[in-house]
Amino acid sequence: xxxxxxxxxxxxxxxxxxxxxxxxxxxxxxxxxxxxxxxxxxxxxxxxxxxxxxxxxxxxxxxxxxxxxxxxxxxxxxxxxxxxxxxxxxxxxxxxxxxxxxxxxxxxxxxxxxxxxxxxxxxxxxxxxxxxxxxxxxxxxxxxxxxxxxx
Amino acid sequence: xxxxxxxxxxxxxxxxxxxxxxxxxxxxxxxxxxxxxxxxxxxxxxxxxxxxxxxxxxxxxxxxxxxxxxxxxxxxxxxxxxxxxxxxxxxxxxxxxxxxxxxxxxxxxxxxxxxxxxxxxxxxxxxxxxxxxxxxxxxxxxxxxxxxxxx
Numbered sequence: 001x002x003x004x005x006x007x008x009x010x011x012x013x014x015x016x017x018x019x020x021x022x023x024x025x026x027x028x029x030x031x032x033x034x035x036x037x038x039x040x041x042x043x044x045x046x047x048x049x050x051x052x053x054x055x056x057x058x059x060x061x062x063x064x065x066x067x068x069x070x071x072x073x074x075x076x077x078x079x080x081x082x083x084x085x086x087x088x089x090x091x092x093x094x095x096x097x098x099x100x101x102x103x104x105x106x107x108x109x110x111x112x113x114x115x116x117x118x119x120x121x122x123x124x125x126x127x128x129x130x131x132x133x134x135x136x137x138x139x140x141x142x143x144x145x146x147x148x149x150x151x
Numbered sequence: 152x153x154x155x156x157x158x159x160x161x162x163x164x165x166x167x168x169x170x171x172x173x174x175x176x177x178x179x180x181x182x183x184x185x186x187x188x189x190x191x192x193x194x195x196x197x198x199x200x201x202x203x204x205x206x207x208x209x210x211x212x213x214x215x216x217x218x219x220x221x222x223x224x225x226x227x228x229x230x231x232x233x234x235x236x237x238x239x240x241x242x243x244x245x246x247x248x249x250x251x252x253x254x255x256x257x258x259x260x261x262x263x264x265x266x267x268x269x270x271x272x273x274x275x276x277x278x279x280x281x282x283x284x285x286x287x288x289x290x291x292x293x294x295x296x297x298x299x300x301x302x
Contacts (some may be wrong), residue, residue, distance in 0.1 A: 048223070049215075049216065049219060057212060057216065058209065062205075065200065069201050079199075079236070080201070081234070081235070082234065084232070085232045085233075085260055087232070087257055087258035099238055109238070109260060109262035111260035112260075
């Protein structure tokens, strides 16, 4: 397993750990304004998606889809956002974020300037479902939906 | 083929057409400050990545990887950014963007506030390679690297 000194995703989970196997882990990030902000983090320190073999790319995207589908089922967001940027932390991680028309930056990206104060009641309603959502994601990945081996 | 009235990605190519087949097309967007900004657009009007079958997800990600690898080979960027947001245009499209330390927003996202004026000479050097880059992407996808059928 290749690790890089000083890389925050090599040196720590990077958020609240939802699921972990040999190839990847799923964390829930603590991003203000976006409670349903998950990341699928490749365990090995690779920078680019195309650094992975086709089989490994399929594993990580399957995991992202498990997260995406669980978000859609539990939270009914207006949109899912997927992104692998890694400019600040060049260790492959997929952001999987539930977006709502009422959130503080919609329809702009989560990295764009704030457009409004998010609706507090709606935000709370999302937060109230996160524990069940984490459990569903973990359960599905544990059952093999993410094609992850070597738990 | 499902099309949606008023959707800019159903009603037009959405940029300079680099390659097109039955399942997807690749366009080069005209985004100021980011000359190597490509999009892999799913031809059918679907909103979410997880709306695709596993086979179709593999097709679109293979195409994104062909674009990513060509960008890396021809441009040697500091990072590739991949994203499927679709908040403004909920028609599945993958952004594939070459990022550089000198670009106007690095290490922030291309949607984040501008941090600096991009280096003009470096920008021009990227622009000078775009025609050859388009040709390489098209050639590889035409040769089947993107697993696209029904040209």
